[in-house]
Amino acid sequence: MFKKLFIAIVLFSFVASGLQAQSNNGWYTEGKDHTPDQRIRFTVTNPLDIAEKDCPVVINRSQLPVQNIPERWLTLVDPGLPSNKEPTMEELKVRSGYLRRKETNGHYIVLQVDDVDKNGIWDELFFLTDLAPHETRSFYIYIGQYERGTSRQFVHGAIASYGRHLVPFMESENIGWKLWYPHDLDLQGKRGPLLSFYHEYTTATSGYFLPAELGADIMTVAKTFGAGGMCLFEKPGSPESIARAYYSPAKDKGPFNDTRYSSDVIYNGPLRSMVKVTTTNWNSGQGFYELEQYYSVIARKSWCKVGVKFNKFLPPGNDVMFGAGIRKIMQEYKSIHKGGMVISMGKDIDARIPDEDIGGDALMVPWQGIGLIVKDEFKPQYVAINNFGGNHLFKMPVTPNLYYEYMAIDGWCFGSVNNNEKDFVSYVDAEALKYNNPPIVTIQAIEVKGK
DSSP states (O other), rough: OHHHHHHHHHHHHHHHHHHHHHEEEOOEETTTTBBBOEEEEEEEEESSSSSSEEEEEEEGGGGSOOOOOOOOGEEEETTOOOOOOOOHHHHHHHTTTSOOOOESSSEEOOOEEOOOOOOOSSSSSEEEEETTTTOOEEEEEEEEEOOOOOOOOEEEEEEEEEESSEEEEEEEESEEEEEEEETTEEEEOOOSSSHHHHHHHHTTTTTGSOOOOOOOEEEOOOOOOOTSEEEEETTTOGGGGOOOOOOOTTTTSOTTTEEEEEEEEEEEEESSSEEEEEEEEEOOOOOOEEEEEEEEEEEEEEEEEEEEEEEEEEETTTOOOEEEEEEEEEEEEEEEEEEEEEEEEEEEEEEOOTTTBBOOOOOEEEEEEEEEEGGGOOOOEEEEOOOGOOEOOOOOOOTTEEEEEEEEEEEEEESSSSSSSHHHHHHHHHHHHHHHOOOOEEEEEETTOOO
8 A cells, every 4th residue: 555655656746747847848938929939048056055035147148159139039037937827908908018918838037138338239138036045047038029028117327417517326226326426426325115316316306305205315425435436556555645536636627637527328227227437537646547437236236336447547656556445434333344345334423414504404314334345356455544534445456457346335224124233234244245156157059949
């Protein structure tokens, strides 16, 4: 009896696993008319002992076995997720005919296809996924003409007139950043998951006087590095004399002489946004430099990644070093430094002082945290300075390709996430680990249905 039962269980398990494998390997369809006959399988592996929620995944077009694919012909599918059911007529009336129909063999994933160099050919495919510790997950890129499917915006990037000059804005639903000063991030706190910058710059409302539900400007930048900025250590042994583009010897002597800046939106959602800031004619008095900075924000993240690429690099000597840092937060009560990570936290911060002309209530922030992460590969060395209002900095050796990057990461007590010291420090620790250990993507050959 027990032997027959055991055999039956084994046979059932074999059949069930076979059906599951067939389901996972079957070809995806959506509606009656989307039945693609080409696909590319790839896997994403989490190298870490911790789970990854909304893990960012980037696939470069050059990695794919075929590359001449129209942007709108790409459908990304996770074969392990439950398929959509057919929408009701009521849902179609609300969401329109672009609403996706009944699926088979998996579920689509919202993807973003971006033309980074703006030559009319897409360069990267981007999406988010959840991964268990050390999990390897399979996905398919299906190729075929297709039009249905929409996604709301989870991030926002723009260049807008603000305070009598053009300012880059970048935000996720958790935190917002703007460049009032061209190299140093200003910080916008959110009281809940929302996008608020569009309201701010289209209504000409000061970030300090937004409606409470939209959050508030919570950073005094002034001459500091704010929530994140770059510099050069032209004399690494004298960190107090760092070179900064906005504070060159030609400052305020007119655009023919001073450092110049221009900005552009590279891409804008729905899952990530990027703004580029180009710096030219930077004469430090010791060296001459020109560079591009790429500010990236990602859905459901509380950080902004900044890539720095020099196009002209004429330093006074061979010992110059790259630099990046954050200010010592207002009313700093505690700072933490570990490897390429630094955190500064403050209590009872006057984030908004009453305007001397109109009065108004002050905004007291009981707790706020800011942090900076530099990847280990750039060999960051921590240094604190008192100049420029007090800052936590990292200096790094110059790289052969004249590129480096860092991550600004932020939270405050009125936010919906990372709103206290314990949670914020844990979040920064986890994001530093993920930043240094990105997911591993493995691309397979193209498959053709029936072959």
